[in-house]
Amino acid sequence: MTRLIIAAMVALVCATSPATAQRTRVSPYIEASQVLVSDLSNGGDVLTYSTVGAGIDAQVTTRRVEVQVSYQYEHRFSYDKDLADDSMHSGLVQARAKITPELTMEGGAIATRGRSDIRGDALGTAQGNVRNSSQVYSAYVGPSLATHVGKVFANAAYRFGYTKVETPNAGTGVPAGSLPLDRYNDSKVHVATASVGVKSGNGLPVGVTASGSFTREDAGQLDQRFEGKFARGDVVLPVGRGVALAAGVGYEKIEVSQRDALLSGGLPVIDGNGRFVTDPSSPRRIAYNFDGTFWDAGVIWRPSRRTFLEARVGRRYGSMSYTGSASYQIGPGSGVQIGVYDSVETFGQQLNGSLTRLPTSFVNTTDPFGNQFSGCIFGTTGAAAGGCLNQVFASTVTSAYRSRGVTGVAVLNRGSTRIGVGGGYARRTFLTPQSVGGVSIDGTSDESIYAQLFASGDVGRNGSISTSVFGSYYNSDLAGAQGILGYGANTAYTHMFGPLGATASLGLFGFDREGDSNATAQAQALVGLRYGF
Template sequence: MKRLIVTGAALAAVMAAAPASAQRARITPYIDASQVVAADLNGGDVLTYSTIGAGIDASVQSRRVEVQVSYRYEHRFDYQNKLNNDHTHSGLATVKAKVAPGFSIEAGGIATRTRSDIRGDVQTSNVGNFSNSAQVFSGYIGPNVATHLGPMFVNGAYRFGYTKVEAPGQTGVAPGQPRLDNYDDSKVHVATASVGVKSGTVLPVGITASGAYTREDAGQLDQRFEGKYGRGDVVLPVAQGLAVAGGVGYEQIKITQRDPLRDTAGNPVVDGAGRFKTDPNSPRRIAYDLDGVFWDAGVIWRPSRRTFLEARVGRRYGSMSYTGSLSYQASPGSGIQIGVYDTVQTFGQQLNGQLATLPTALASTTDPFGNQFSGCVYGTTGAAAGGCMNGVFASAATSAYRARGVTAVAVAGRGGTRFGIGGGWARRDFIAPAGGTAFTTNGTSDTSIYAQLFASTDVGPNGALQGSILGSYYNSDIPGNDGIYGWGANTAYTHRFGRLGATLSAGVFGFEREGQSSASAQALLGLRYGF
């Protein structure tokens, strides 16, 4: 499948070569079968169906290679009631390979489901007939260089990313609301470079010069994103582990696209997948054209090897901007990560960027209801707690946007027991060409608030008990939209009989908004055989 080629070749090559030099390697392909029951608690039908799946769990840890892959394909067989979605892909892969001193290659990929329309239903489970949900595939690959020239450090990186979203079914958006476009695909190239000296080597202050170039071409309306910037930064130590920092730069961002083809009534013409058709005679419209200076200043605090804090405030994109990060490793298996971000980007860019920040050692979860890769992802070490994908998957937006938000993840583990908690807030201010006779997202915004809790523990030598609770809120200022709450909880017990494992899981999921609510109780009994 060409949409998985971005990372497939790299993953296969690395995993084929890695076990020979690996200190730890585990590669387990498997097949499974399940029986699923979903009961509509609002007085609807009881849906029963069977599934057959196949997948692979793999982990390679060595001096030079770190790989973690978890992927599963599921096909569903209905009985009386027709299933809207008869198959799903679910998986996450991260790879880091040190090819030579100072030279490495990184790759990653994800297959999961995303909300299609920010105004539509909330699908907190992939069981049964879900709406406002589309299959998404995304991956990236690229080299990194980190070396020294005398007292100077020199860093460089390139990343190619690809994102594909399949056409959604029904979204649950009320009739009469403006039609939004459906995301198709995008290809993005990102190149970065920096050079500088650390404080105390040549000068009392540290100096860094850096730059970046981004180019993205999207399938929808021939959209093009081109951004480039250069900046200089100075770091001045003021006390043990404490420094003040400041930077100034110059950037150019230009986003353009063509118009949708319109019918005689002025409405956009859509294809069989519900996507706007591009008007081949349309000139290229400018959605965003930024050209100017930006700056920021703040503090860097590193009191120990286990704690790092950076907070900055400045002016960028025509208004004040706030960014920062905090990481704290309480123990080898426990830690906290918090990030505050502000950037102009797109759905494809943000998804690729989030993937690149995930750790290569991820906590294994038994979530047969299939939402473990579209929410918070937890690491197994305190030094890399994980990250949350909820803000990205709020909806697969086709327009570019200014993304601002905060995300936080904390993990704790001791022996066979692990806990994880994550949450955050995200806001997207959309950027699109203004004018014309049809609705435009330009100037509109949406907000997401989310929280998630995960826990697992070993039960005897062959059993494991896991559970999760999640909640979310989505709102958009598009006229006629009401905020919507999503919630869910599930638990699963797995018992292993050698290569065969049996899982019993139960959960309840739903959403609420003004004038509408939905709730579903779900249960699953499954068997998995690992080779």
């Protein structure tokens, strides 16, 4: 399986690497490491084990193609029964190919670990016996068209996405007596969008746009189905140099439905993977049904090519809604991006949609403790600073939800020095039938706050050092849930001896649950060798 994945990625890079490529780099490698994990909170147990892995780092940039691949498979070998053997896939692929001047094909994929239950452990590492962690995969592909017919512009796009979550390893670490929640399985999503319009000054004093979209997602768990469609019209009125007023109104219909879980003695029947078993005789129940109009209005500010800001306020989903975005390109390799969002979606949709917005050129942090792609991902250009996935991986929930929050990243790339800062706040309000498997979570909410700092640079001719620091806070309205503060920091030094690289790394990770005096903390150390071909 691993060799098939690596071969597919190599084939993708080679297929998009014409002789006229401006930049091509393909670097497969193998590596072996020795890991030590010391429990600082529960008796001071020490675990040691070995890991063996293989991966590929590749990047292709031409006038028509942009591709970056960073993928690693790792398997660890335990020395005693206190540590289970485990495997992990970690990687990110982003690709964009311009087929014609008007037609573009895009695709991407991610493999990483995500938290299973918002109420569970919050240890930000993949080393040791980590609970409340699931292997997650997501991928998308689709074309987009941008053309003109006279003064009228026309855009259209289609995306197919797939998301899969495996069974959590070593349990979830939720408080004793907590009611079981359903575990996410997989989903397939189709998204189609289209818009037509004219810009201001092309025969009209205002810019006018008409747009629409259709989304259909089918999830494997409880036969969940999401269907959403909307149509809207927007006008943009320039009022000064680089400043315009904007307003839009539209109609939207969203329906989320699912079947009941099979019950036994009033409790849901759970299969061997910890998921609810669907009741085959259950009718389809409506989890959310919105059918009505929405509106928003705001301001657009674009004083230069490097600076953009848009802020809107309106009414959507039956209440006030606030959205916006801002970006500032400090220089060729440095910039800032901020987004404020409000939408109704699912875990699969949010992860897949967030993946499409990540840059095609990103910083490969080579985190030796395995949490590289579950947080903030930093771009290498000021025009595409990156994005954060913390709000998605707060927990791999099955239910649909209304997602609101703000996220932002800032990057500085100068020479061999790379610095990235990211963070945000997210709130999810769940939308389910009144009872799912005997557990009512409809209307409950969870929150997450997160921040991350990354820095790396060269040390001498053959050395490099990197540091990562992060923190998070999770809370939920669910009965028995407690706020959880998670944190972590690690630093790594790598020295190259030709194709052979040696790495030494130290890390500290932990979490503290409100109302529990027994905080959890781990110190970790790693030494490893990597050989590149």
